[in-house]
Amino acid sequence: MKLLFNYLIFPGFLFSACIGLIAGWIDRKVTARIQWRVGPPWYQNFIDIVKLLGKETIVPEGAKLTFLISPYLGLLSLILVTTILGKSVILPLESFMGDLIVVLYLLVIPAIAIIVGAASSRNPLASIGASREMKLVLGYELPFILSVVAIILKSKGAIEIGQILNHQINFGSNLFSWSGALAFIVAIFCMQAKLGFVPFDMPEAEQEIMAGVLIEYSGLPLAIFKLTKAVLLYTMPLFLIILFLGKDLSPLFIVLKYILLLVIIILIKNTNPRLRIDQALRFFWGPMTFLAGAAVILAGLGY
């Protein structure tokens, strides 16, 4: 019963979806203000979701069962991540062995769900989007995991989120060391790519391949994909806060750190053009992997 409550309501689905949708509104509003527009009201993203629930769901001819299953798969696994992260922020001592690795695995599943859904929708533009998403996942996973490895080395080989938090409470945040700062820069760019924001939004580039991976989705499945994006906008900054800024986790400081990360995301989004997929791959496998490798070596040497 308590587990179900945790999964569905407090650190899980309802809470994270509300925070994520409001964060999505902040993103839209700041973007509008930067472009000297007024921007939508604060409940706009909630209304979008409600409206999509009331629309007809169209399944394209010849689409497989995975077309309808994959959105749920992505959302369910992502909510599991938010529940694990939220629980370990509230009670750091109750986390289980190896939950960091579970979180890393589960964070890939939304991207895989998008690839599977787009590939089963039998649309040429969707398959272009799916192939781009696949290359992007291959690109950012390597530096992201390397930067997490740097943090694991800094915390004396702990693969529990609770122990990483404890280490930071005792010895200061991971960000304020050479290896932590390098890994943080890498993780910021990987977060941007995971969220699918500019400059890494080629899977759903609206101007060239018309919403790409989501092109055939309508109604309920589209609403679930939008919710997945919103929950991801809450989960990824929280994950980075836990890994890099875990010194003081009282509610006020968590909110301040979350807003700081959100500002960084929005600034990167609004000051960059979209990259081509080969440029993104070169960026992630070149400089980013180099930086993350340097972070791992520095963390191994104890800096």
Add this chain to the structure above:
Amino acid sequence: MNLKLKALTKSIWVFHAACSPCNNCDIEVLDVLTPRHDVERFGIALVGSIRHADVLLVTGVPNYKTKERLKRIYNQAPQPCLVVAVGNCACGRIMFKDSYNSPCAVDEVVPVSAYIPGCPPKPEAIIAGVVKLIKKLRGQK
């Protein structure tokens, strides 16, 4: 008024179908999204796929090729989907009425819910048309 209808009127996603227009109406439609008339504050957004759209916005006179495409696009849209005809051409194909390559008007191909006349209509006129469409949806006069 039920929740579904209220949500629909507060968040209208528009798919722009250009049926061989002269591009003046297209430019005015884009003007509506610019800082001066920013319609995102009412939740109106331009989307790239007809599957996401609530409103199919048509400009221009359909010719023999775009007629078929327009019909197909309308059939691909998820219901409820409304059609708005922007510009004199889409409303009544004025001077192209007797043209050899103009088989029919927009409202003979798909059911049109709102007509916005003008050559091209001003952005204010387009916003007024959208307000009329929303009032029609809510059942007001």
